[in-house]
Amino acid sequence: MYRGEKQDIASQESDLKVYRHDNLKSQSGGGTTDFDYEHEGILFKKGKGFWKTNLQGMDRLAKSWRLGYPTPNSLAYVRFIDDFPVSPISDLWTDTQTGAFTDEKVYVVQTNTKVIERCLLMASDPGDLVLDPTCGSGTTAFVAEQWGRRWITIDTSRVSLALARARIMGARYQYYLLADSPEGQQKEAEVSRTTPSMSLSRRDIRQGFVYERVPHIMLNSITRNSEIDVIWNRFQEALDPLRDNLNAELRENWEEWEIPREAGKDWPESAKTAHAKWWEARIERQKEIDASIATKADQEFLYDKPYSDNSRVRVAGPFTVESLSPHRTLAMDQDDSLIDTTTASEGKHVPEGMGEADFAAMILENLRTSGVQQAHKEDRISFTSLNGWPGEFIAAEGRFMEGDTERKAGVLIGPEFGTVSRADLVAAAREAGDAGFDVLIACGFNFDAHSEEFSKLGRIQILKARMNPDLHMADELKNTGSGNLFVVFGEPDIEIEPVEGDKIQVRIKGVDVFHPQSGEITSSGPDGIACWFIDTDYNEESFFVRHAYFLGAADPYKSLKTTLKAEIDADAWATLNSDTSRPFPKPSSGRIAVKVINHLGDEVMKVFEVSKWN
Known part of the structure; x- marks a missing residue:
C-alpha cells in the first residue's frame, strides 16, 4: 500500500x-x-x-x-x-438475548420473537402447519403468519387468546416475493443471471420465496469455470493494443502485471489517456470475472432473508378463534384415562389431590360465593342458599330472589373433563320438574351443539352457565366471589330473511337474556355483541366461519388502521361492521349456525333450521 x-x-x-x-x-x-x-x-x-x-x-x-x-x-x-461472507448458525445463539430494545412486552412470559423465528425456519417450510399448544401472547402464531406458515395455537386462558388475536390482527407484515409468481420468477432470473421461467405460476406458497443467496467460492469454483477464458479473451482484444500503445508512448516494455496503478505526473497526455483506458478496461474485466465466479460457484440460500416487495403491505390472512369443540367427547381424566360418562355427567369424579372434597363439592363452593353472571352486571343470580341435593342428575338446590318472590333452582354440574349433552339437559329438566324446581341451572365447561337449541322443557327454564376454565385449578384458585366463574350468555336473537335471487340473509337483533329479578327473557341488543360469525352451511360436525362481522361501540379496526397508516375503505368496512349479513345461498344441509361473542370473551352458538325456505 x-x-x-x-x-x-x-x-x-x-x-x-x-x-x-x-x-x-x-x-x-x-x-x-x-x-x-x-x-x-x-x-x-x-x-x-x-x-x-x-x-x-x-x-x-x-x-x-x-x-x-x-x-x-x-x-x-x-x-x-x-x-463466503456468512457462517453457519451454531447451537450458541448469542443474538437472541432479551434486552431493553427487543420486542415490546404484551404478556408476562412472552417469548423473544427471534428465538421462535429461528426454530420455525429451521424446522418448517412455507405452507407447513405449525402447532403451538401453549399460545400465551401468540408469538408462534405471529411469527408463523409472517413467514407464510399455517398455524394452530391453543390456550386455556381467554386473556391469552384475546391478546394473540389483537396482536395478529393489528400487525403489518412484509410481503415476500413468492417463487411461484410472475414477479418472483423475474426476480429469480435477475439474481441467478438466467432467463426468466415461462411456466404458468399459481402463487403456490409451498414453492417457497425468492431468497437472497451468497456464493460459496472455493478453489474449484475458479479452476473449473470455463467462462473465465471467454471473458479474458474478449477483453484482451482491447487490452493488448492499449498496452502496446502505452509502452510505445513511454518507451517501456511493461507486461500486464507491471503497469502502475497511478499515471506519472510527467507523462504526456497521450500516455495518460492510454493508461486510463487500459485500467478502465482492466477493472471492467475483473468485475466480469468476479461476477462469473460468484454466479458459477455453489450458492448458499439465506432462508431468513427472502426478497420483499416494499410497495405492498400485507396483513394477517383469515383465521378463526374457536372454543373447545361443542360436540360430544369422551370423558377423560388428567392422566388421559377414560372415566365413566354417567359418573362424569353427575360431577362425581374425584380429581387427584382434592382429597375427600370431590369435583361437585368444589364447584358448589365456588358457585355459592360467585353466583351466576348474566350478560348484564345487574343481572347476577345471587343464591340466598345452596345445598346439596340427592338427585340422579341434579346435584344441588339453590334459592334466589326474583323480585320479591323466592325461586328454587336445580343445579346440574357437568363433567370435569367432558361435555354437557342435550340428553343430560333433558333428563335433568325432567327431574327438576318432578322435584318442583322453577329453573334448571346447568353448569358445564362446554355444551354440545344440540344442547344450545334446548332452553326450556315445559315450565322449566334452562340456563346454561359456562364454567370458567380457572375452576380446573381448584386448590390454587382463591375463592373471593369476585370473578365471573359461572356465566350465562343467552341465545342469539336473530331473524332470517329471504332476499332477491333465492338467497337469505341473517339479521342479529341481540342476545336473549334471562333476568332473575323479573323472570323475563329480553334481547340485549347488538351493542352487547363484540363479534358474530355464520356458518352458512352447517354440517353438525364442525363450525366453519364463512361470514364474520364486528359490532360494538368501539372501532374494532382502529389499531389496524394505525398499523396500515391508511384509512380503510368505508364501504368495505361497512359490510363487516354490521348487524345484517351479506346475502348467501340457502344451505344444502338445511341448517346454519350462528356464533356470538360478547365483550367479555364469552361465546354461544346456536343452530337454526332454514329448510322451510327451500
Whole structure:
C-alpha cells in the first residue's frame, strides 16, 4: 500500500478487499498436477508436493488475479474474506438475548420473537402447519403468519387468546416475493443471471420465496469455470493494443502485471489517456470475472432473508378463534384415562389431590360465593342458599330472589373433563320438574351443539352457565366471589330473511337474556355483541366461519388502521361492521349456525333450521 493511501485510508476502504494467502500444494497428485509454473515472470517449483489443480486451472487462477506470492519462492491461492461472507448458525445463539430494545412486552412470559423465528425456519417450510399448544401472547402464531406458515395455537386462558388475536390482527407484515409468481420468477432470473421461467405460476406458497443467496467460492469454483477464458479473451482484444500503445508512448516494455496503478505526473497526455483506458478496461474485466465466479460457484440460500416487495403491505390472512369443540367427547381424566360418562355427567369424579372434597363439592363452593353472571352486571343470580341435593342428575338446590318472590333452582354440574349433552339437559329438566324446581341451572365447561337449541322443557327454564376454565385449578384458585366463574350468555336473537335471487340473509337483533329479578327473557341488543360469525352451511360436525362481522361501540379496526397508516375503505368496512349479513345461498344441509361473542370473551352458538325456505 502506498504511503498516500495509508494516510487517507478512509477514502480507500470502498476499494479494498480483505484476503489471505491459502495453500496451493497437496501431498497427493501426479500427472496433470506435476509441473513448475511461471507467474508474473517468476518460476515457481512444485517442490516435493503437487499443485491442487492442473495447468488450465492455474491459468484461470492467474487470469482471475487469484495467485499471489508472499515470498518469491511460494505461490499461493488468494482467498478473499467475502468468498463466503456468512457462517453457519451454531447451537450458541448469542443474538437472541432479551434486552431493553427487543420486542415490546404484551404478556408476562412472552417469548423473544427471534428465538421462535429461528426454530420455525429451521424446522418448517412455507405452507407447513405449525402447532403451538401453549399460545400465551401468540408469538408462534405471529411469527408463523409472517413467514407464510399455517398455524394452530391453543390456550386455556381467554386473556391469552384475546391478546394473540389483537396482536395478529393489528400487525403489518412484509410481503415476500413468492417463487411461484410472475414477479418472483423475474426476480429469480435477475439474481441467478438466467432467463426468466415461462411456466404458468399459481402463487403456490409451498414453492417457497425468492431468497437472497451468497456464493460459496472455493478453489474449484475458479479452476473449473470455463467462462473465465471467454471473458479474458474478449477483453484482451482491447487490452493488448492499449498496452502496446502505452509502452510505445513511454518507451517501456511493461507486461500486464507491471503497469502502475497511478499515471506519472510527467507523462504526456497521450500516455495518460492510454493508461486510463487500459485500467478502465482492466477493472471492467475483473468485475466480469468476479461476477462469473460468484454466479458459477455453489450458492448458499439465506432462508431468513427472502426478497420483499416494499410497495405492498400485507396483513394477517383469515383465521378463526374457536372454543373447545361443542360436540360430544369422551370423558377423560388428567392422566388421559377414560372415566365413566354417567359418573362424569353427575360431577362425581374425584380429581387427584382434592382429597375427600370431590369435583361437585368444589364447584358448589365456588358457585355459592360467585353466583351466576348474566350478560348484564345487574343481572347476577345471587343464591340466598345452596345445598346439596340427592338427585340422579341434579346435584344441588339453590334459592334466589326474583323480585320479591323466592325461586328454587336445580343445579346440574357437568363433567370435569367432558361435555354437557342435550340428553343430560333433558333428563335433568325432567327431574327438576318432578322435584318442583322453577329453573334448571346447568353448569358445564362446554355444551354440545344440540344442547344450545334446548332452553326450556315445559315450565322449566334452562340456563346454561359456562364454567370458567380457572375452576380446573381448584386448590390454587382463591375463592373471593369476585370473578365471573359461572356465566350465562343467552341465545342469539336473530331473524332470517329471504332476499332477491333465492338467497337469505341473517339479521342479529341481540342476545336473549334471562333476568332473575323479573323472570323475563329480553334481547340485549347488538351493542352487547363484540363479534358474530355464520356458518352458512352447517354440517353438525364442525363450525366453519364463512361470514364474520364486528359490532360494538368501539372501532374494532382502529389499531389496524394505525398499523396500515391508511384509512380503510368505508364501504368495505361497512359490510363487516354490521348487524345484517351479506346475502348467501340457502344451505344444502338445511341448517346454519350462528356464533356470538360478547365483550367479555364469552361465546354461544346456536343452530337454526332454514329448510322451510327451500
